[in-house]
């Protein structure tokens with residue numbers, strides 16, 4: 001069911017000349033303001049910081065590095081909204097929909113966003129999870145080195161080659177956590193993400209709060225393998241950016257790139273399909289893993305494919321009710337109860 005939408009745009013869709021120029025100008029302005037704030041922050045915040053909280057002193061000699069990462073990540077969402085709008089035109093953009101014509105599903109995305117499981121806390125959560133993975137990963141790394149005398153080191157490659165290497169390793173672990181998310185035991189939590197009925201850049205943040213551990217689990221092996229911290233941060237920034245793009249309104253399969261290297265929006269839509277007459281496929285951010293492990297489908301993905309789940313969701317601002325229900329389903333599933341709503345058994349990956 002498509003809800004009636006209020007078209008209050010001055011029709012910039014398909015946007016020839018001036019309209020698109022206006023859009024580009026707006027984002028240049030945004031980038032300039034953000035850049036100025038970034039520059040100012042680097043000047044105002046000392047490079048060395050000591051913070052005393054409840055008797056504990058936190059000391060960092062690289063406050064500027066952290067600041068840089070924070071700005072980089074915070075620029076991602078507006079940048080991706082801009083990239084999408086410049087590609088599909090203002091009229092069809094997530095940004096216009098978010099401001100003027102929210103569908104019930106998009107309202108849910110926005111509610112998740114506003115309730116703190118959205119971008120800001122998602123990013124903070126990511127940074128915290130990433131930090132926790134790095135610290136515990138480094139600890140395991142040391143323990144292995146002490147016990148065996150073998151120290152796992154990154155190969156002596158330049159940064160430009162380390163990035164794709166660790167991206168590949170990240171996406172390998174992400175592929176398997178995503179496959180596990182689609183098993184009977186984990187599905188009630190991941191189902192929350194799949195309950196979206198429309199795509200918009202922000203749909204990427206629609207995640208059940210209990211699934212945030214995935215970031216920890218995926219990054220931990222990288223740290224154990226001795227991945228440099230800056231490479232890990234950039235891989236995470238890249239993954240967040242791809243997440244926004246593949247949930248955007250861009251209709252593209254990205255040709256060779258989409259078939260082998262980075263998942264395209266059309267392929268991610270195919271992953272979100274409502275029709276479960278065939279098993280779910282396209283789990284990987286890097287399609288190579290789907291091809292290797294038999295979850296790739298060769299047919300051309302349909303950018304208009306109906307997406308969603310057949311468990312009922314109350315779209316809109318009342319997201320806690322569904323989140324609690326899904327969390328309850330998650331636990332009763334572990335104790336042998338039915339955790340799938342009326343017909344959702346079909347959604348579990350059957351292979």
Ligand SMILES: [Zn+2]
Pocket residue numbers: 178181182190194271
């Ligand atoms: Zn999924």
Ligand SMILES: [Zn+2]
Pocket residue numbers: 193247268272
């Ligand atoms: Zn998704």
